[in-house]
Amino acid sequence: MARHALAIVGASRPRPGEVANGDAWTVESDDGGWRISVIDGLGHGPEAEAAAVIALDTLATQPSLPPDRALEICHRRLAGSRGAAISIVGIDVSAGLLTFCGVGNVEGRLILESHERRLTAQRGIVGATLPGLRPLDFPLQGDWLLLLHTDGVSARFHIDALRPMGERGLQSLADEILAGWARAYDDATIVVAQTAPEYPGPATARVS
Numbered sequence: 364m365a366r367h368a369l370a371i372v373g374a375s376r377p378r379p380g381e382v383a384n385g386d387a388w389t390v391e392s393d394d395g396g397w398r399i400s401v402i403d404g405l406g407h408g409p410e411a412e413a414a415a416v417i418a419l420d421t422l423a424t425q426p427s428l429p430p431d432r433a434l435e436i437c438h439r440r441l442a443g444s445r446g447a448a449i450s451i452v453g454i455d456v457s458a459g460l461l462t463f464c465g466v467g468n469v470e471g472r473l474i475l476e477s478h479e480r481r482l483t484a485q486r487g488i489v490g491a492t493l494p495g496l497r498p499l500d501f502p503l504q505g506d507w508l509l510l511l512h513t514d515g516v517s518a519r520f521h522i523d524a525l526r527p528m529g530e531r532g533l534q535s536l537a538d539e540i541l542a543g544w545a546r547a548y549d550d551a552t553i554v555v556a557q558t559a560p561e562y563p564g565p566a567t568a569r570v571s
């Protein structure tokens with residue numbers, strides 16, 4: 364199966380005054396597609412960062428697991444740590460399917476041509492209290508834009524005023540959201556994804 368290109372960018376910073384960043388994000392891929400994970404180690408500072416690093420290491424060793432299975436493995440590996448909120452998105456571009464599974468408060472939005480879907484995480488703490496996981500599937504058709512962010516970014520950011528154009532514009536979008544809506548008292552991370560301009564699909568695949 365061909366693995367279509369995606370543009371995936373992010374912006375992250377620790378709580379002002381901190382060096383350690385308890386937020387992290389990562390992308391893994393295999394022949395089936397892409398997996399994007401956004402992690403918020405509980406609280407902030409070095410212990411939060413240590414939890415995030417465990418999650419990053421765990422995800423890197425299991426690039427082919429779907430979001431819910433990846434969360435289960437993170438839950439086991441994070442036992443005894445500060446714990447984390449983690450949301451994971453799997454994208455199979457060939458099948459036109461996005462799967463979301465999250466625990467904690469890393470939230471997302473999937474902006475489609477005609478409507479917008481909220482990606483809402485389940486209650487719990489990865490590493491401490493894992494709920495029965497319910498992955499959510501969303502069909503992908505035409506233009507789409509995915510945004511995932513930790514609770515260090517206010518969910519009230521306005522996307523309509525911002526115009527992503529190609530990969531360079533996508534990074535600007537992430538940077539603008541971080542600059543405008545990050546909270547002063549927490550680590551903050553936003554990840555944005557869309558089909559890459561070279562995606563051999565409809566000419567309208569670029570969001571603008």
Ligand SMILES: [Mn+2]
Binds near residue numbers: 403513514
């Ligand atoms: Mn946070």
